[in-house]
Amino acid sequence: DAKTTQPTSMDCAEGRAANLPCNHSTISGNEYVYWYRQIHSQGPQYIIHGLKNNETNEMASLIITEDRKSSTLILPHATLRDTAVYYCIVRGTGANSKLTFGKGITLSVRP
Amino acid sequence: DGGITQSPKYLFRKEGQNVTLSCEQNLNHDAMYWYRQDPGQGLRLIYYSQIVNDFQKGDIAEGYSVSREKKESFPLTVTSAQKNPTAFYLCASSPRQGGREKLLFGSGTQLSVL
Numbered sequence: 001d002a003k004t005t006q007p008t009s010m011d012c013a014e015g016r017a018a019n020l021p022c023n024h025s026t027i028s029g030n031e032y033v034y035w036y037r038q039i040h041s042q043g044p045q046y047i048i049h050g051l052k053n054n055e056t057n058e059m060a061s062l063i064i065t066e067d068r069k070s071s072t073l074i075l076p077h078a079t080l081r082d083t084a085v086y087y088c089i090v091r092g093t094g095a096n097s098k099l100t101f102g103k104g105i106t107l108s109v110r111p
Numbered sequence: 112d113g114g115i116t117q118s119p120k121y122l123f124r125k126e127g128q129n130v131t132l133s134c135e136q137n138l139n140h141d142a143m144y145w146y147r148q149d150p151g152q153g154l155r156l157i158y159y160s161q162i163v164n165d166f167q168k169g170d171i172a173e174g175y176s177v178s179r180e181k182k183e184s185f186p187l188t189v190t191s192a193q194k195n196p197t198a199f200y201l202c203a204s205s206p207r208q209g210g211r212e213k214l215l216f217g218s219g220t221q222l223s224v225l
Contacts, residue, residue, distance in 0.1 A: 032211065042116075043201050044154070044217030073208075087153065098169070099214055101153035 004065070004088045010057060011108040018075040023067040024089030025069045031092045034063060035073045044059055044101070047073065072099065078109045114138070117202050117217035124189065124196060125225050132187045132220045134202035140215075142208040143185035147171060148199040148219075157200075159207040177219055189222060197224050 005023040012018040024033065032051050036044040048055055048062045050071075053060045061074040075082055087104040091097050115136045124130045134143065142161050146154040156169030160179040174193025179185055185204075189196045200220045205212035 034213075036214075041199070041219070041221075043203070043219055044214075045216070046213045049213070091146065093211055097209065098156055098159070099144075100156070100170075103151070103153050 004090055006086075006088050006102065006105040008103070009106040009108065010108045012045055012078050014080060014109055014111050015077055018078040018082065018107055018109070020073040020075075020086050020088075020107060023070045024070070024088070024090045025098065027068050027090050028092070030060055031090045033062065033068075033071050034089040035060070035062065036087045036089065036101070037082075038087070038104070039081075047086075075107075078107075080109050080111065083107060083109045115202060115204055115215060115217035117200075117220050120159040120218070120220060122220055122222045123225050124222060127191045129188055130192050130196075130222065132189070132200055132202075132222070134185045134187065134217060136183055136185075136204045136215075138204060138206075138215065139182070140204035140206050141182070142205045142212065143170075143179070144205075145175075145185070145187045146175065146201045146203065148201060154201060159188065159208065174184065196222055198222060 032049050034049040035047040038044040048060050050062045064071045085104040085106050087101050118133045144159040145157040148154050155171050157175050158177045160166035163182050166177050176188045202217045203214040205214050
């Protein structure tokens with residue numbers, strides 16, 4: 001599975017959009033981009049995933065560049081409860097493909 | 112409500128002692144996973160199971176053992192061979208093992224050495 005690179009941390013103001021970047025330049029054609037988040041001392045929570053088209057659900061939007069080498073997770077109206085570590089993960093579709101978590105990006109939402 | 116239950120939330124281990132962490136799910140999921148998380152780090156895969164009576168080593172299986180005798184249960188034993196067991200342990204499950212499956216995580220067990 002391809003590796004991902006994320007900034008260590010970022011912050012945004014409450015009510016504003018939070019744009020979290022992720023680089024995955026070695027991604028292959030059958031690998032999906034997944035985003036999870038982890039609030040302190042809890043288990044990670046699934047947010048969204050995509051292959052090549054942009055995706056949106058009730059939590060967030062995922063924008064994947066045309067060459068698929070990077071993506072951006074967008075939280076449209078960040079709240080204090082969105083403060084968490086966000087993991088960008090690339091995962092293949094094979095039966096033995098594993099979900100590998102890096103250090104993620106720490107998002108701090110300020111009042 | 113369906114979900115994953117990990118117990119206990121906090122566990123203490125004495126030197127040379129084996130301890131077992133419990134993970135139960137009532138989601139009818141085939142696949143289950145154990146991850147370890149150290150402070151400030153990401154999650155590392157210990158073991159995973161795709162089906163009852165079958166399991167595979169992850170990236171850091173040494174010093175750990177698992178069993179999968181029932182679909183809903185996947186206990187993890189931290190043996191005395193694991194020299195640095197202090198960590199946050201997370202159990203997860205998915206309908207099947209595979210790249211399109213979303214993992215659902217439990218709330219974790221914090222293991223500390225006395």
